[in-house]
Amino acid sequence: MTTREELRGHWNEIRGRIEEKWSQLSSSDLDGLEGKTDQLVGKIQQKTGETRSDIQRELDSMVESLSHSASSMAGKVGETFNEAVKNSREQFSHASEAAREQYEQVNQTVQKGYREAEQTVRKHPAESVAVAFGTGLIAGVIVSLVWRR
Numbered sequence: 001m002t003t004r005e006e007l008r009g010h011w012n013e014i015r016g017r018i019e020e021k022w023s024q025l026s027s028s029d030l031d032g033l034e035g036k037t038d039q040l041v042g043k044i045q046q047k048t049g050e051t052r053s054d055i056q057r058e059l060d061s062m063v064e065s066l067s068h069s070a071s072s073m074a075g076k077v078g079e080t081f082n083e084a085v086k087n088s089r090e091q092f093s094h095a096s097e098a099a100r101e102q103y104e105q106v107n108q109t110v111q112k113g114y115r116e117a118e119q120t121v122r123k124h125p126a127e128s129v130a131v132a133f134g135t136g137l138i139a140g141v142i143v144s145l146v147w148r149r
Contacts, residue, residue: 017062022048 015030018040024047033040037059044055121128 013066014059014062018044018059021058021062024048 018030019025019027022044025044029043029047030040033043041052041055041059044050045052048055
């Protein structure tokens with residue numbers, strides 16, 4: 001037997017199917033009957049002359065069909081969600097791997113530059129000190145000019 005909750009939960013769909021099945025019912029006949037199983041069955045019986053058990057069986061069939069459709073749809077939504085999560089994880093994994101590779105390349109380049117600078121300073125210590133002094137002097141002049149403004 002169709003329960004009040006089942007009828008209320010699928011009311012819009014069931015209402016459309018009721019109007020298709022029992023065309024003798026008008027839309028106003030169904031107004032206010034959401035979730036009221038006994039009153040709905042009584043109204044259909046009054047308008048169509050069908051037996052209560054036949055009407056109840058048809059309503060049960062409608063609710064079962066809608067519940068099955070909703071369950072099937074929920075399963076499909078779940079599958080789609082799981083697939084999206086899987087794809088996101090794969091994309092994150094690829095992005096993480098690409099970032100790791102970029103970090104390694106930058107790290108190697110910086111280390112190479114450091115080694116070359118160290119070798120240059122070892123080969124030409126006096127020139128290196130002079131360049132460092134000159135760079136510091138120029139930087140100091142620029143900073144003092146900016147501070148004056």
